Amino acid sequence: MASLTGAKYPPNLDDGLEKDNLAQAIKDWSIAHGLAVRPPPVIGGDDPHGILAMNAPVTLFPSPFPRSCFEEAKSIQTTYNALYASISRDAGFLGELVQEIAGGDDFITNLWDVYLRVKREGYVQTLDLGLFRSDYMVHQDGDALQIKQVEFNTIASSFGGLSGQTSLLHEHLAQNIYPLLKDSHALPPLDLPVNESAKGLAAGLKAAFDAYGKSELGHPTCVLFLVQGGERNVFDQRHLEYALQSSSSNIPVFRLPFSEILERTSIEDSSPKRQLLYHLPTNPAKVFEAVVVYLRAGYGPGDYPDASAWEARYQIERSAAIACPSVLTQLAGMKKVQQVLATPEGNGAAPTALRRFIPLQEEAQLNGLLRTFTNIFPLDSTPAGQEARRLATDSEQCKKYVMKPQREGGGNNFYRIAIPAHLKTIPEEHWGSYILMELITPPPLTNTILRNGELEQGGVICELGIYGTCLWDQTTGHILHNEEAGYLLRTKGDQSEEGGVAAGFGCMDSVTLV
Numbered sequence: 027m028a029s030l031t032g033a034k035y036p037p038n039l040d041d042g043l044e045k046d047n048l049a050q051a052i053k054d055w056s057i058a059h060g061l062a063v064r065p066p067p068v069i070g071g072d073d074p075h076g077i078l079a080m081n082a083p084v085t086l087f088p089s090p091f092p093r094s095c096f097e098e099a100k101s102i103q104t105t106y107n108a109l110y111a112s113i114s115r116d117a118g119f120l121g122e123l124v125q126e127i128a129g130g131d132d133f134i135t136n137l138w139d140v141y142l143r144v145k146r147e148g149y150v151q152t153l154d155l156g157l158f159r160s161d162y163m164v165h166q167d168g169d170a171l172q173i174k175q176v177e178f179n180t181i182a183s184s185f186g187g188l189s190g191q192t193s194l195l196h197e198h199l200a201q202n203i204y205p206l207l208k209d210s211h212a213l214p215p216l217d218l219p220v221n222e223s224a225k226g227l228a229a230g231l232k233a234a235f236d237a238y239g240k241s242e243l244g245h246p247t248c249v250l251f252l253v254q255g256g257e258r259n260v261f262d263q264r265h266l267e268y269a270l271q272s273s274s275s276n277i278p279v280f281r282l283p284f285s286e287i288l289e290r291t292s293i294e295d296s297s298p299k300r301q302l303l304y305h306l307p308t309n310p311a312k313v314f315e316a317v318v319v320y321l322r323a324g325y326g327p328g329d330y331p332d333a334s335a336w337e338a339r340y341q342i343e344r345s346a347a348i349a350c351p352s353v354l355t356q357l358a359g360m361k362k363v364q365q366v367l368a369t370p371e372g373n374g375a376a377p378t379a380l381r382r383f384i385p386l387q388e389e390a391q392l393n394g395l396l397r398t399f400t401n402i403f404p405l406d407s408t409p410a411g412q413e414a415r416r417l418a419t420d421s422e423q424c425k426k427y428v429m430k431p432q433r434e435g436g437g438n439n440f441y442r443i444a445i446p447a448h449l450k451t452i453p454e455e456h457w458g459s460y461i462l463m464e465l466i467t468p469p470p471l472t473n474t475i476l477r478n479g480e481l482e483q484g485g486v487i488c489e490l491g492i493y494g495t496c497l498w499d500q501t502t503g504h505i506l507h508n509e510e511a512g513y514l515l516r517t518k519g520d521q522s523e524e525g526g527v528a529a530g531f532g533c534m535d536s537v538t539l540v
């Protein structure tokens with residue numbers, strides 16, 4: 027690490043021409059290669075025809091990342107995929123956790139109810155697809171560097187489309203632009219791993235598409251991307267779509283706003299198989315059988331403004347389409363699950379919940395997972411929860427922690443002294459719907475971020491995400507596909523608590539291995 031965190035890397039650029047030149051190269055390459063987002067909506071509408079794109083925020087240089095940490099994160103991904111497939115199959119385990127947080131969290135209760143409704147009538151599709159992303163930060167303990175998991179995403183894991191493009195951008199700069207910098211002789215050789223995240227995620231979708239097989243009703247088959255209205259991160263999603271439509275697979279993909287599910291889809295009544303039919307808006311007589319439904323929406327309460335939105339989710343869940351994810355797989359991604367996996371039962375023994383999902387003979391896998399855990403505590407009324415409540419409400423102790431509700435998408439957590447302040451606003455019997463997690467403090471790095479055309483230079487914190495794709499049978503547990511699928515590096519200013527790019531805190535980055 028040391029060689030790349032010194033004054034030489036990333037290099038100090040001359041203010042003015044040199045910085046402008048590099049920024050200009052990034053601006054143009056990004057638009058030319060779809061490393062872009064839609065502009066934010068402006069009241070009155072600056073883009074009434076929806077034709078504008080702008081650069082995704084990005085670092086000027088790839089950030090140094092310890093090779094051993096990067097390799098460890100990649101190599102454990104298929105174990106994580108299989109672990110979360112097992113968790114998703116264990117409705118008893120998930121149901122207990124849902125009960126524990128239900129009082130303080132209607133959203134989770136409503137999701138669980140969708141599962142129960144479909145279970146009562148019987149699931150017609152037993153295959154489940156996960157497009158996962160496991161997120162880490164590097165934790166420094168003395169000289170030792172170790173990846174620690176921030177969270178595991180089981181729904182709408184984003185930026186797989188843009189992250190591959192960011193790797194390509196930095197490779198382009200390394201070959202063509204950095205050598206022209208004034209102190210380029212001081213630049214260390216960069217080691218930029220190949221990152222085919224869009225291809226990897228598309229391969230997961232294709233595995234599910236192929237496993238479903240042909241339409242028995244004689245319709246053409248398709249993949250649906252369920253999206254949010256007004257989505258700005260649309261090119262990220264399009265990269266996956268284009269990878270699916272490439273000449274080797276050529277799979278029809280349609281983008282369907284979550285709010286239009288009931289209008290555009292129906293379930294085939296004449297068949298007990300409950301095929302999901304998609305009716306083209308431009309030509310409603312043209313019907314496709316939707317065989318995979320990929321959710322880039324539906325992960326938070328905002329997408330369920332009324333009862334009909336829940337009916338829409340129920341329609342997807344009870345249909346024959348392979349949902350990515352199903353309700354149980356989405357629930358497996360609750361922060362509560364991560365906490366229960368990480369909390370040891372007394373005297374430092376391996377967490378019992380983890381033992382439940384990892385076969386006894388797989389000791390190496392178990393230890394590999396344990397190495398990536400950091401301390402996470404419940405905030406319930408158990409002895410461990412009582413101790414955590416004491417830490418969370420202490421004005422000094424709380425500074426080591428982040429408190430998280432069961433939410434996705436960024437911007438939902440409480441940090442340090444905001445923890446006791448927030449706890450004061452909720453009844454104590456609902457504290458159990460949050461978890462308390464030790465803050466991971468990565469080694470200090472610097473970089474420059476190009477955001478909205480402005481350069482921000484300073485200390486940064488990097489978060490590595492590893493994508494994984496998994497297709498399994500909920501009933502038998504048979505795994506049909508299990509792959510690691512590329513990576514994401516997100517970087518934020520070290521004064522910012524949150525790191526989400528879409529939430530406006532972080533930016534795209536790539537690794538140079540050191």
Ligand code: ADP
Binds near residue numbers: 464465
């Ligand atoms: P979300 O599902 O909303 O993305 P996360 O658990 O990833 O929630 O938290 C959001 C952000 O908060 C992360 O991207 C990271 O920047 C920061 N964060 C979360 N947990 C920790 C932690 N234990 N240590 C340091 N930062 C954290």
Ligand code: MG
Binds near residue numbers: 178179433434
């Ligand atoms: Mg998340």
Ligand code: MG
Binds near residue numbers: 161177436
């Ligand atoms: Mg996150």
